[in-house]
Amino acid sequence: MKKVLSGNHAAAYAVRFSRAQVIPIYPITPQTCIVEQLSRFVANDVFDARIIDVESEHSAMAACISASVVGARTFTATSSQGLSLMHELLIWASGARLPIVMAEVSRAMAPPWNVWTDHLDVIAERDTGWIQLFCENNQEVFDTIIMLYKLCEMEEVMLPAMAIMDAFILSHTLEPVSMPDQQLVDAFLPSYAPDIAIQQEIPMVYGSVVKPDQYMEFRYKIDQAMRSAAKKIPEIEEDFKRRFGRSYGGLVEGYRCEDADVILIANGSAVSTARYVVNSLRDQGKKVGVCKIRAFRPFPANNLVELIGNAAAVGVLDRSYSFGHGGAIFSELRGAAYGRTGSPKIKDYISGLGGRDITPEVLKKIFEDLLVGSKKDTEIAWVGLVGEPLIKNIGGDE
């Protein structure tokens, strides 16, 4: 069946097709439509799930955790302030090795209040042990949620994951979404039946106290699980493609990067705009490409480094600002590329914060900036600030 759906509603349908069982919900713009749609499904008796109208996002994640421990497939959705409020429990969920899946509609953090697209909320949670996949369009949102349940529930993974979509650009924009038959989804995603169950015969404790000589091994196992996830994501996509005819390139996807002089790295809906700009510039004979980061966690270091290897210059579109040396993706990519032979120049373009549009014109200017190259060594630029040059270089020639 094909429906014209917003990203939010696509997520809600995916949750229903995935047969999630316990769904704690709390409203926050712009994900509220997800929890409303799920409530309608249950109210109309087309979805057998237990929805809990909790009193905060923090409680939503707490309820996901306990429900998941006793073997229910769980889901919740949030954005910005709600995601931040969950912070300690995000770490709890991965520490407890629970395959919780969450839709995260990426939105700016207050103050000041701003409900539009910005990735800081997601970036701020990159150390929590969650798998983080960015979606480019509503079909990908739908497909990703289903794939994530399969990924997370694998024994070698058993980590929580968030499917990320841009606020309003995806969450509220209508696109056609193909939805397969329920039986086909069931065949791809069997029911969740964890080995760990609550028994009465054997005393069991979840989350006990450990001493310094025991803790590190638990964290090491999470690292191992995240590395397993990096291997499994492409495998699961292969399987998904065989069954449903769609895939998204695994961890990263290069578009016209093979012979590109200049590559732009981007995530989320901006990738879609970038593809269009790449085509337009290619028509003018410029050798450019865009590399989509689908998986931010696990961070696809090797895939990225390999993909950008032959380019002369690489730009990173950071839709957030992490208060270190440049944006998060920029810093992590540079760290990954350090010391490897043939590493191109990498420049950070902080753009689109708080929902400021990343238009084709803006991306064109960024590509041109990369093609020209800077005389001085300016690594970081802020793009589109009012009253400033479109590309404002920090700490160099302006």
Add this chain to the structure above:
Amino acid sequence: MLKPVIDRDNCSKCYSCWKYCPDLSIDIVEEYPAINYDYCKGCGICANECPKKSIKMVRQELE
């Protein structure tokens, strides 16, 4: 460290000591309360609550 000693002859088998022990260290053996010295922490509640004052807290020598 103090440990309780029960005077069986004076014990009325009310089982107050068993009832109030916070550490599950009083078992009932042949109808009499018996202290499990492996786990008793010497809190003295049993001695304090015994209605017949049949339990004395005695200094235990460290081995």
Add this chain to the structure above:
Amino acid sequence: MPQLSLPEYEGVTPGNLGCPGCGANLAMRYLLKGLGKRVILSIPACCWAVIPGYFPNTALKPPVIYTAFETTGASIAGLRAALDIRGISDMTIVGFAGDGGTADIGLQSLSGAAERGTDAIYVMYDNEAYMNTGIQRSSSTPRKAWTTTTPGGKCGLWKREAKKNMMQIMIAHRIPYAASVSVGYPEDFIQKVQQAKREKGLRFIHALSPCPPGWRHDSSKTIEIAKLAVETHIFPLFEVRHGRYSITEKGKGLPVEEYLRRQGRFSHLTNEDIEEIQEIVDRNWEILKKTARVMVEEIY
């Protein structure tokens, strides 16, 4: 056969990390005696997160889900939803939290759980301070008590505020069953646990649990003090079933001094302080008795 006034079943094993004379140990012991088997416990940060011991040991027979400090109410909600959809209906879910984790940081999630009628029992074991972190004041600390964060000093900075009335807060949520218990009255404690088990929805039990290191009394006096709290009417034992109150232990009405003078945390009280406390306790007792006499219609 010995005639025991309490069920024989023990859900706790000896050899746990509780202090000698720990009132909270008795609270858990009596709770599990009353509930028997088929129990899941959810426990946040509190003394009882540590008392069962370090991994891989545990002193509890029922399965335990430890949870973050403020989340007990949400945790039991998630447990019930999950067991429900998995078709398991014969397990008693218990949230077991301290006074800090209930009346302060845990109040939001408990309120949500109660408002939604979550089918679980919530036990607040009340040692009247944040004891696990070393005796800091909570909203459940009684007025004028010493704690490390109300240490008196030159400015007389003892706990200024009255003890938060959790029973009234929970009753205002119109839950089917709320009861106060004291470890000094195990038979009453267990009867109320068993009554709670018979009800459905969110059932609340407020368990007074004296703490020798925190209240500054000898470890042997825990039961004596737990009884005096009731006998002096400072901590009345009552239950509210669907809006109807009954006082289950009248108490002799002993002077509050009997209770206060036995605890080092009150050793700085002057005679005026004690008179003031006596007046407040007497007034509250009268109010409770009046409330219990009035026939409350079942409005919910």
